[in-house]
Amino acid sequence: MVMSAEQTVERAQMPAQAKDTRPGIDWRGRALDRAPFLVACLMLALIVAIYGSLQSGVLSLDELNLDTAAAMTLMLAATGQTIVLLRGGIDLSIGGMISLGTVFAATRFTDDPSTTAFWALAILGLGFLIGALNGLLISLLKLQPFLVTLATWSILNGVAMIILPTDGGSVPGWWVGFASAQLLGLTSPVWMLLALLLFWWWFRATRAGITIQASGSNEKSAFLSGVSITRVNIVTYGLSGLFAAGAALFLITQTGAGSPTIGKDYILPSVAAAVIGGVSLFGGRGHLAGTLIGAFVLTLIGNLVFVLHVSSYWQPVASGVILLLSVLASSVAEKAARSRVQ
Amino acid sequence: MDLVTVNGLSKRFGGIVALSEAAFSARAGEVHALLGENGAGKSTFIQILSGAVKHDGGSILVDGQDYRPANPDDAQARGIAAVFQELSLIPDLSVEQNIWFRHEPQTMLGTVNRTQTRRNTLALLEKYDFPTLRPEQELRRLTLAERQIVEIAKGLAKNPRILILDEATSALPAREAEWLLKLTRQLAAEGRLVIFISHRMAEVRAIADRLTIFRNGSTVAAHEANTVSDDEIVTRMIGRHLDRLYPERVPTMTQRIALKVANLTSGSRLSGVDFSLREGEVLGVGGLQGHGQRELFQALFGATKAGGMIELWGKPAAIGNPRQALTGKDGIALVPEDRRGQGLLLTKSVRENLTLSVIRRFTENGLLSRQKEAALVKEMVDFLRIRAGTPEQLAGTLSGGNQQKVIFGKMLLTEARVLLLYDPTRGVDVGTKGEIFQLMRDLAAKGYAILFHSSDMPELVHVADRVLVMRNGRIAAALEGEHISEEGILRAAMLETRAA
């Protein structure tokens, strides 16, 4: 068809703007964004269902109290890890920090509450400082977070070994009792879980939280917008160290003793919990709620393996499979989302 | 008194001199155009002014006071805001979070006050009569043009005394570009200084009070805009006289059909497109932005799913994904819209970017021939006059226009003879633009078939043999011969469909 020049144009009828055919709120896009999280919820529901069919009383308050206590160390460690992942980094040193924390606690805590409180605070402070140092090194040396935190992990591990070469030491009974203290039928770990969610809800809405997320989403853009990347790294890894120290303090309520090697059991699971919960390894995306669900999934798999009376070596196998499934789910969702945009 | 005075400004990146002894001065209340070819140092200059890059030597005075920003915050504190060429937006934040990033109104809890943010956003968008933006939308779902508009809003949100627009119009459709020009004048009338960078002479003409020309990192001229001719400006910019921008249009098309498209459909954006592109033809695609042009190119390239039929050189083609679209001499190659997002690997070298997708061309018996690769890379770099220190320079550190050239080179190296050029001259300087048009005609003469979209309508009018005008995901008209004119294209683009 060739346009003839005589065709007339009614100016009044011209569309003012290219018509926007998209709906006001992009529900499908939002659903796709949350797909990894929804998949994690589904997995948790599935595991609870299987667990419940094998064991009575799974949907009880007691069970919630027990499982949360079992998951809380991982949850604390994974909270720090989630912040780091959101920033687009990774923190391996939490393994060393957790070991060192339990070792300090087991050797320094006494029956005197004020001494113990002092050391507990000191451990938390140390966690933040060591994390901050990680962040500073990453910025100053322009090194991969993986390398820097691998090195600090090794160093912290070594120091823990020097202080306490084998598992041992002890903490006062009232410290151990903290984990089973109850309020309104809920034990303190459940309250901690709620506190973590509350913290996240606040943190993610603060400028600091947004800045950390933004730096993980696009570091160059964040820099051009005036963000000091060094400061972001210090705060991010500092928080991670702080949560790792918190994880250590909780962990000794469960073990009652210090261990210079126990921390390594939390490094990869902390990353796995976050990834299962939909946190992106490339930074910028994810929520703590997902991570906490991921931590529950990983913990309950342990229970499941136990009630199935199979070899406990099946636990890492099952965790790995679940991890793969979640990664797959998020990549499928990602592709679907992308093919819609461009 | 001048608001900004710059003297002897120098900046090197390793061995590359980006600025040497550049000078600049501008007053409050004016639109000051900064001109120069690709790689002349314009963006580097802007980045220094806005604190993103530190200079090696020279002095900058703002309000007569020494100014040496350590970071972008310092620049903001002095009332300087930049709309960066590469954009400074965060993909995972919403539109409004991006606009107010780090300047959000806060609640007593230290959290961002979302109601206030929304109110401020709407007020800002209304004050400057912004094109429609949805504040809650996530940035990564936006088109390049929409992102550009968000970046502009972000700059204005700081209420700057000096606003720098680095090729802000280049990603905008005609209507939005016009809006920005008007806005620029309005800002100057409010007493602000706007530093305006563009490769489109008509825009510069329309709004600039004064202009400064950079060449190879130095200032070669500064004028009142109305005292120089276009010709003089271009000659100053590129260091030689440019006879003509548009090459002569010698028809070279044959009867052979290179690409036949029937009933191409994709979602709500493409609803039944039919056309054929012949060997030796440059076929333009025009119309108002957002009527399916982007989707057409993406669907043809296989980057989005689509239904319908595509024939390449007479054979039905199932174009499922980009890799398939690429293969061989019978394939299709694309110059995409978003060069930083889709076209380039910013952390890879110029050489790697050029050759990654055609590695088999340098492979003999399974071994890579570095010599052959180097020879072809050199040929391409020379041919397109890519301004890089060495072929090993990272693509992300090239100037904007030179990045575009690398994408062009990458496409040429695939040997595909059906070329999809989506805005191939975006951000390219006049001299090179002329060369690209000439190149397109030369390729057509060699039997290539070229589908060509440009957001700059005169380019379609002067370069294409025929122009398809799209409206609502369909081809509304195919213009030929004397019917190809800006008016003709607009008319076809805006006419309501007659048949019910």
Ligand SMILES: Nc1ncnc2c1ncn2[C@@H]1O[C@H](COP(=O)(O)OP(=O)(O)OP(=O)(O)O)[C@@H](O)[C@H]1O
């Ligand atoms: N980070 C960097 N590392 C190395 N070289 C750089 C870097 N940034 C800029 N350059 C070089 O400095 C020169 C000037 O680049 P600049 O981006 O200022 O050009 P420009 O005038 O903005 O060009 P365009 O019109 O293409 O955007 C170019 O040769 C570029 O390759």
Ligand SMILES: [Mg+2]
């Ligand atoms: Mg530039």
